[in-house]
Amino acid sequence: MEKINLVIEKALGTVSRETVFGLQDKAAKGMEQLHQGTGQGNDFLGWLNLPSEISDADLTEIETAARNLQSRCEIVVVIGIGGSYLGAKAVIEAMSNGFEHLRKQHNAPIVLFAGQNIGEDYLYELQDLLTDKQFGIVVISKSGTTTEPAIAFRLLKEQLEKQVGKEEAGCRIIAVTDAAKGALRKLADTEGYKTFVIADNVGGRFSVLTPVGLLPIAIAGFDIRALVAGACDMQKACGADVPFEQNPAMLYAATRNALYQAGKKTEILVNFNPKLHYFAEWWKQLYGESEGKEHLGIFPAAVDFTTDLHSMGQWIQEGERTIFETVLSVKEMQHKVTIPTDSDNLDGLNYLAGKRVDEVNKMAELGTQIAHVDGGVPNIKIEIPALTERYLGQLIYFFEKACGISGYILDVNPFNQPGVEAYKRNMFALLNKPGYEAESKAIRERL
Ligand code: PA5
Numbered sequence: 001m002e003k004i005n006l007v008i009e010k011a012l013g014t015v016s017r018e019t020v021f022g023l024q025d026k027a028a029k030g031m032e033q034l035h036q037g038t039g040q041g042n043d044f045l046g047w048l049n050l051p052s053e054i055s056d057a058d059l060t061e062i063e064t065a066a067r068n069l070q071s072r073c074e075i076v077v078v079i080g081i082g083g084s085y086l087g088a089k090a091v092i093e094a095m096s097n098g099f100e101h102l103r104k105q106h107n108a109p110i111v112l113f114a115g116q117n118i119g120e121d122y123l124y125e126l127q128d129l130l131t132d133k134q135f136g137i138v139v140i141s142k143s144g145t146t147t148e149p150a151i152a153f154r155l156l157k158e159q160l161e162k163q164v165g166k167e168e169a170g171c172r173i174i175a176v177t178d179a180a181k182g183a184l185r186k187l188a189d190t191e192g193y194k195t196f197v198i199a200d201n202v203g204g205r206f207s208v209l210t211p212v213g214l215l216p217i218a219i220a221g222f223d224i225r226a227l228v229a230g231a232c233d234m235q236k237a238c239g240a241d242v243p244f245e246q247n248p249a250m251l252y253a254a255t256r257n258a259l260y261q262a263g264k265k266t267e268i269l270v271n272f273n274p275k276l277h278y279f280a281e282w283w284k285q286l287y288g289e290s291e292g293k294e295h296l297g298i299f300p301a302a303v304d305f306t307t308d309l310h311s312m313g314q315w316i317q318e319g320e321r322t323i324f325e326t327v328l329s330v331k332e333m334q335h336k337v338t339i340p341t342d343s344d345n346l347d348g349l350n351y352l353a354g355k356r357v358d359e360v361n362k363m364a365e366l367g368t369q370i371a372h373v374d375g376g377v378p379n380i381k382i383e384i385p386a387l388t389e390r391y392l393g394q395l396i397y398f399f400e401k402a403c404g405i406s407g408y409i410l411d412v413n414p415f416n417q418p419g420v421e422a423y424k425r426n427m428f429a430l431l432n433k434p435g436y437e438a439e440s441k442a443i444r445e446r447l
Contacts (some may be wrong), residue, residue, distance in 0.1 A: 001233055004394045006248040008255045010369060010379035011324065015258040023254035023409060024244045031250060033085065034401075035240045039408050041415030047200030047400055049229035050209050051393070057069070059225055062211055065174055065216035067192055072172055072377030073136035077126070077156055078216045079115035079149045080140035082285060082420075083204020084176075084329050087396070089113060089218035090282035091208070094195050094275045094387050095222045108221030109136070114156065115149030123152060127159055136162065136172035138219070140196045140212050143181020152182075174272045176211050203415050204402055205286045209393075230393025238393075238401040246397055252326075252380065253406035257326045259378055260410075268329040269302040272365045274388060277304050279328070283399055288374045290414040297410065306364050313368075317375045324378040328395075329365060332386040333358045366419055 008020065016234060032415055034048055069076055094109055097103070101110050107421045114126055116366060139153045160169040175188035188195050196211035207213065214224045236242075238249035245251070255269060268289070269280045280302035289325035301323075304310050316323065339360075341353040350358060358370030373379050382398075384391050407414025429439035 001390070002250075003233055003237060004385070004391055004398060005103040005383040006252055006398075007381040007383065008251060010373050010381065011255055012378075014264065014376070014378040015255075015262050015323070019253050019262075020251070020258045021244070023257055024250075026257075026409045027244060027250040027254045027405055030253065030405035031240050031247075033316070034404045040413035043414035044201055044203045044206070045404075046199045046208070047080045047203070048404070049235070050202065051228055051397060053236045054209065055285040059214070059228065062196070062218055065196075066215060068194075069136045069138075069172065069174065069219055070221075072168075072357065073134050074111055074217070075130065075133050075135040076109045076219050077112050077114050077152075078136060078138045078140065078219075079113075079134060079152045079156065080176075080212070081116045081146060081148045082289075083207050084140040084142060084146075084149070084212055085113060086205075086278070086282040086285050087208025087213035090118075090235035090279040091213065091217050091222065091227065091389070091392055091396075092205070092220045093278040094392055095217075096220065096275075098275065100294065102302060106192045109219060110217055111220045115139075115146075115152035118148055118151065123155060127155060129164075130156070130159060134164075134187070136174075138174045138176065140176040140217055141182065141184050142207070142212075144177045144184030144186075144205055144248065147424070150183070174215065176215060179329070196441060203417075205289055206415075208282070208396055208419050226389035227393040227396075230390040230395075232393075233390070233398035234351050234394045234401070235398035238398060248406055249401035252398075253409055253426050255380060256324075256326075257406060257409045258297060264298075264322060264378065265322040266323045268299055268323055268325045269300065270305055270325050271330075272303075272305050273328070273330050273387070274304055274360055276328055276330070277302075279392075280304075280397070286399060286403050287406075289420070290403050291310045291410055291412060291418045293412050293419060294415075296412060304370060306361070309364075309368065316372060316377060321376045324380065325372060326382065327365070327369065328382055328384060330387055331385045334387065 012020070017168060037045055042155060097186070100106065114123065137153070137156055138332055139149060141149050147256070157169070157173065160172060164172070170192055174194045174196070175184055176198060177184040177188065179197045183318065196215060198207060198210055198212055202210055209228060216229065218224045237249055269283050271277070271280060284300045284302055287298065287300040337357045339349065339352045339357065341350060369379050382395070385393065404414055426443060428436045429443040432440050
């Protein structure tokens with residue numbers, strides 16, 4: 001089976017091969033900490049062997065639940081935020097026809113998202129759209145207590161029950177949450193919803209290969225078995241028994257840390273394919289929440305090229321030299337579009353006639369790489385044979401494994417996110433949530 005391929009040569013200039021290989025021992029230690037469970041956050045390592053541990057029965061249960069919703073619904077709203085949102089969104093966007101929602105016929109329900117913001121207009125417009133639609137809901141929250149999805153679920157549950165009655169609504173709602181804890185678990189058990197469990201030892205941003213990601217992806221009509229098979233490919237390729245120089249997760253983790261130590265504080269994940277926009281959003285959460293702590297960590301940013309070459313391109317080419325790029329380079333497109341000849345050639349484009357659009361894109365990619373490397377921006381490339389479930393599964397596991405190793409090289413706990421609580425405490429205090437009386441008083445005195 002062909003695999004995604006990591007290329008670090010164009011990053012070697014700012015840092016030498018010796019410097020990257022100088023982190024070999026730290027990467028090996030990180031690998032050992034992951035596999036022996038001896039590092040910080042070792043109660044959140046359930047993702048490590050997840051691909052090979054998912055059983056056929058697990059996948060069948062997810063596919064069956066997905067088929068049930070597919071048969072009842074034209075739209076399924078997936079409610080969740082952060083790790084309970086981004087993985088599914090990333091894979092569905094990468095695999096979908098970009099104009100699917102505007103087509104008249106669909107092979108599977110349109111999957112929409114809610115609870116990933118508290119936008120009143122967003123919720124109004126979504127509810128307005130759903131008034132004359134057959135819709136269902138997948139509500140996802142590991143803690144079962146997160147405010148954003150809880151608000152969206154309260155609204156959409158009420159709407160669904162009004163539109164189809166409580167009994168049918170109960171058949172169209174699936175909850176993915178903790179086995180025992182949290183308000184969502186209590187609610188789901190009381191209402192008798194179908195539920196899937198998120199294991200205690202899998203953190204939100206590492207949960208795309210659990211029902212959190214797999215259920216919405218299956219509902220959208222994509223092959224979750226191929227996705228998991230791809231993750232299995234990388235579980236092997238990034239295994240503890242694979243030497244450093246052949247182990248993409250260790251090499252990527254070491255290269256980005258070497259660049260960070262050399263003053264490259266921002267990593268920009270670049271794509272030349274708009275379908276990967278949300279994959280970058282998933283990646284930003286994975287690395288941002290895992291490494292950004294103790295006043296350390298590479299800042300994960302993302303751009304869509306060539307679109308952003310016309311906005312951020314100037315900064316990347318000539319701004320402060322504190323950045324490096326990691327490019328997601330997709331080899332084969334799914335479709336062919338050839339540039340036509342025009343007898344008048346008023347636009348001067350006949351020199352491109354007969355070429356595929358992707359050939360132009362690939363030359364833009366190569367030209368950009370040369371320009372940015374010349375401009376002092378080190379370049380890591382990840383070659384992806386095509387946008388398929390299998391290669392996306394490979395990419396997901398590769399980034400997860402590298403993230404664990406990279407966090408340990410940095411010497412932080414890659415599996416917690418204590419900083420996420422600060423805004424919540426203030427918000428609850430400002431909203432006078434019961435139990436926050438002292439915080440409410442204190443914060444009001446500061447206003
Ligand atoms: O990575 C994380 O843990 C977070 O981003 C969570 O996924 C996010 O806050 C949502 O939490 P929950 O699934 O408990 O609603």
